[in-house]
Amino acid sequence: MTQPKRLAAALALAGAAFAAPVHADVTIGLLGGLTGPIAGMAPAMVDSMKLAVGQVNEQGGIAGGKLNAVVGDSACNPQNATDAATKAVNVSGAIGIVGPACSGAVLAASNSVTVPAGVLTITSSGTSPQISKIDDKDLVFRTVPSDDYQGRALARTLKAQGVDKVAIAYVNNDYGKGLAESFKDEFEAHGGAIAGYAGQEDSKASYRSDLAELAKGGAKTLVLFHYGNSAGLTILRQAIENGFFENFVGADGMRDEAMIKTLGADNLSTFRVSAPMGESGAAFDAFSAGFRAAGGDPNATFAATSYDAAFLMALAIEHAGGDKSKLSASLRAVSSAPGEPILPGEWAKAKQLIAEGKDIDYKGAAGDHEFNEAGDVPGQYELFKVSGETYESVTEMK
Amino acid sequence: MSAIDFINFYVVPGLVLGSIYAVGAIGITMVFGILRFAHFAHGDMATLGAFIALAFVGTGLDPWTALPLAMLVTAVVAVGIDKTFYDYLVKRPKILTVMASLGIALMIRSVVQVVWGVDPQPYVRGIVRPDSFGGILLRPRELYTLATVVVLVVGLVAFLHYTRWGKAMRAMSDNPDLARLSGVDNRQVTMLTWAIVGALTAASGFMLGINTELNSMMGWHMLLPMFAAAILGGVGRVEGAVLGGLIVGLAEEMSVLIVPSQYKMATAFVILLLILLLRPSGLLKGKVL
């Protein structure tokens, strides 16, 4: 048969799909790690991006038309990420990209596609410090702070609470490693002692021996830089079950409601997690209400940062009147103080103010997003404890 | 570190993990021995078995009651896969079947991902603190795991040695042409082998899931350790697979004493390479394909 015929049929089908009528709408690409190592986190991230898109369309649309969002799968590797970004930009006509999710994918997609094509990119979960160093013509931003900040803030907070000795377990990727290194650096600089420091690969069946090794140093507190919906869950469970360590601390990757459901809130009384937060809890509450109404878990890892990235993208597009070349400047304009504060979900209000030529300042669910020169955000953090089926803030982290 | 800590945190997890690997390795060694190829879909079939058990648990069954049901269903699935995808490759070089099994692995995995999603899920919620047996900490599920493995292994060995079908399988493993001449219907033996293999992989997937969590990649990550166990023990030898499984499991858990924990995964690979280089027939002198 069949190979050339099958190929022709596939192409024809694809062509038919493209032949769908194109409105005078604006298209953005939502790139998530739908398959691959962080596939578990991807649905919440993409759903919160879509929440933002939905709110835009319900409250008046954007730049004279609707906001179209095309979802692409970066699969967390450069090959698929560059492919998805190329398709979004060139075939779907996206003028902005929200994502990709993994740092390696962000590096590749920016370097090969979005920066050369002049397309604005806002990632909500790429935490590697390497992203700040991309030669990006001011086109790459992130709503999630670099690992460096969160690790250090957590170290300072624990030290301030009187914790002098910890053991650290981190997932062996750029997220876990980055947090662990910055935490260690800062903790030791403030006089703390690291009694155990080890990396783990995801997806092993038992970490008991790892925990035993970590516990040898005599620390009572275990800091977990893992993801709550993979190895982090297993490690925490095995630690609690076997009586390793008394206190547990995690970063935003561990702040997952599924974990409370699986382990039980009463077993997690000494568990604390940090997460990036806006200045006023009101911003997070606004996002939370909207996301829960849509059936999502606002505490899911990177859900808040993803929402912010998408909403900011929309604000920037509205501000620039849909002009791709002005997006970068517009993004800075709508996210920086001074300006009338805009909270998550307040699209109609923002649209109005932009039309009147007034300055706005978006206060995000995961932070105020005052971008610095490199397009990074410094990150404000809060420490959370488990309360009922969800998390409750304990203190701000300085 | 005290002896009791060593037992509780290195030996016991190693044995539990090792028994899970052992049950999986038995399936691999049977496919190697009787059907003569490397079954790359083994890990993902274990995943499927585990999730089928989860489906039964969802209807309200206790996990350990769901296990035999899941084993039965997976046995049927395994036979079905063989009939559909491996049967027509029987006359061709075995390497094609190996490639086909790689493709099957991908297919099974994506079915699991579509039907059950990619979030990790447990059979039972909450945590279970271990009971102390004179200082040794064991949980009920671990005891049941070890017991199940013993039952399965003893049952299988008895089957292979004392029943007609078992003897037919061993005959086909030794020399398929001679077996056919002696009246063994190779096709029926093949089906029976797949049924047993399917049931065993389901058991190993289930036991992995009940001792940790279920996720769609769980089986794939067990694949290389299971191969290492089967080859270590001696291909085609069921007792070898059990021995190999226990050794690989223990070695993995104890490796953190010597190497940084990121390299825990490498333990199985290193064992595999060493045995392939030094003694490809394995510890209990199995076949060398």
Add this chain to the structure above:
Amino acid sequence: MELTGLLNYALFMGILIGIYALLSLALNIHWGFTGLFNAGVAGFFAVGAYVSAILTSTPAGGRIGGFELPVVLGWLGAMVVAGAIAWPIGRICLRLRSDYLAIATLGVAEIIRLVIKSEDWLTGGSRGITGIPRPFGDLDYMASQAAYLALVLAVLLAVYLAVERQLRAPWGRMMRAIRDNEAAAAAMGKDVSARRLEAFIFGSAIMGLAGALFVHFNRSITPEAIDPMIATFLIWIMLILGGSGNNRGAILGALVIWLIWSMSEMLTDRLPAEVATQASYIRVFVIGLMLQLVLRFRPEGILPEESARQRHSTP
């Protein structure tokens, strides 16, 4: 969606197809000509990628490298080192039977991946390496891609001609003789293991080159790029579909599979939201199914291996 967009997409696809075609050609040397089931392609790809990265990138604290050598030296280095590590791996593993060789090479690739992820001082660990120069990187988007594509195609052509020449030379005949009947070849006095090792090194060096080309396109490399699905199995499927034992088949397989892989995503994205995520998994299912269909209905691939007569009649 306009013409420039489609053209850019086509250029991008061409670049990735070219790189995958190189990998497929290399795997053809291993499998098609020599009968070696190398399930560790990702490992050699990774070595080549990282070597070129280390040699050509800007300095970074805590990691060796930053020599900022010219790109060409990076590529040469990638080939040399990938071929060099193939030597001990080959000496150790090649005497194993095909199934065992597959498992062993799979294990080797996994060990390489773990080492890359963990040894920060060498590879930057999970952060990876950035600041890698890209030839023609300063041009405009379309021009830059077109230039890089030309580069990739030039390399592909050179490698293709080199491999074809070897195939038609006495060396190629000997390799096929060894593959088809090892005992007879050995009886005729051929040094079977030495020839196999040569083929293994040759193919691995090309895999390293492909890794280098990939790295310079993206100006960065991180460990996720060497995931076995995308850097080994996809290539196997390309070779089987295209026709193992046939160099044009290898290239064709890369073209067809990558087209399907990339374009199928566009179809799945147009599905309603709830289904779109599931659809990504279905893509993998379809690829696995395609492999089964090829193995059943056309195991020799689209372009089968040429018979000896065909080979001699073409100059």
